[in-house]
Amino acid sequence: MTLRRKLEEKFFHALSALFALFIVFVLVHIIWSIFQKGISALSWQMVSQEPKGGFYLGKEGGILNAIAGSFYLAIASTILAFIISLPVALFMNIYLIKYKRTLTGIRFFLDVLWGVPSIVYGAFGFVILIYLGMKTSLGAGIITVAVMIAPIMIRAMDEVLKTIPIGLQEAAYALGSTKTETAYKIFFRQALPGFATAVLLAFGRGIGDAASVLFTTGFTDYVPQKLSDPAATLPLSIFFQLGSPYDEVQSRAYASAIILIFIVLVISISARLLSGAGKSRK
């Protein structure tokens, strides 16, 4: 009996450790196998040039159009989402702090919104585009992605604001500040490191998402100059290049994937550093 129990214990200990190790292995394997495939095609030309004629047949050029498009899209939509999210998160934690039921309801609702897949947002953006009679453009993509990442941003900010003690709010009121001043001058400053993490999270999601911009931004070989231009994005560029039957183009797709992984890694590491810095300051 005791032996069986001991064996069971040992077995599951080992098995669960193995599974945890497996997860690390998967991450390493993903990065390593893509690196191995794409490193040969990675060059300065890749990131510094727009696709030239015949790029998708294996000729000269780079994916500057996609990199620029992705950054424009992700930065602009993050800013737009921030403008919507900040008031909502502050409102929830300042005005609604007494109405626990309403607050729980809104959080529940936002969590549900978080689960909506990006392709649905894309389809919705497309419906709106058709309704307004617009063409696919950078601007439409920005709005779609902003709408998609806003719930994520609000919830992430809300989690940060939740930790601020109510005494701070009471102290601000006692000194005669209005609710708005409390929100923007005190809560905002207090939660700033956490907000930075939230923004980076949303930015990472915005830059990596393909399904929502598929319908709304279109694709082009040029760096977009204005909001009404169509724009290429890095994920879509990878997708299209991978669909090519030419080996050169395919290995360029892997190289583009390396660039995308690199961007995402930088974002997620800096988000971690920022949240660590915020914690140590307290």
Add this chain to the structure above:
Amino acid sequence: MVFSLENNTQRVGKLGKTKFTKNSVKLRIKLCETLCPVMLKQTQMQTSRKLIDIISSKWMLLCLLLCLVLPLAIGTGLVLKSLPLLKTHSLGKLITSSNWSPSDGQFGFWPFIVGSLLVTAIALIICIPLCLLASIYLTQFAPKWVLKFMRPVIDILAGIPSVVYGVWGVIVVVPFVGETLAPRFHVDSLGYSILAGGLVLAVMSIPYILNMLLEVFRQIPVELSEASLSLGATKWETIKHVFLRKGRPGIFSAFGLGFSKALGETMAVLMVVGNVAQLPHSVFDAGYTLPALIANNYGEMMSIPSYDSALMFGALLLFVIIIAINIVSRYIIYKAELV
């Protein structure tokens, strides 16, 4: 303001018993005139601060309402767009028919629904035991530094865009299924199959489900495990009988959310699943999922009548299923947290 001041001094002059010399009245008026702008400014500041407060609170409320209206807008937008299709085809037939040929006006969603469910089911069958045991290890067995080390690993996995998972699927999983697994089961397969989609999706769901499970196990009070351990149970027995039981609602809803997440995943699955509109006979067959269908055909949908309407109906279907699963799962979580 000046007028009322004059009035005031006149009144004071009449009512007061002390005599006012011209000079003292002038002095008083002068005093009032110098003080007034300051007071006026103060009240102005008060009102402007109040005004800012009112405007900003209205703006905050508006933003909140905007967010709350969003899913309704998505729902109605998609319903309006898929109405033309629903007028000519019955809802039951759309869902259960497996005849998909848009150019003939035949829209049967059954192959896509089956494809989506199969891919998701495979992903979860792989993901559930893996994440469950890994999260148990990380919260119960492992030393603290392991969890500390794993957090960024999970974060990075969660942050990797789905298109990168798709690339990895094409490089690694598809050849693995086509060249290693399929011959072992004596089937012919190109590798682009339901199984490949499920495998890639399983890997993608790991960080998502694992994060939620870690949260579930973190919230279980330490006293419970201490009580169980002090009664002589081994660590594994404690986990089996106490943790898994106590965390059951959380675990279930984590899987529910993982399911809905996997169901809606587009790009990675699109790249490895094969995209053939047929009822798959085995997991080695190529299949098609709902999100892949929508993403793959956006280019040509304007050229065939009611094709766009059909695709929007697909999006609506996806939206409704996922919202329903999400609501149930989140409800279980919220209820467990409140108790």
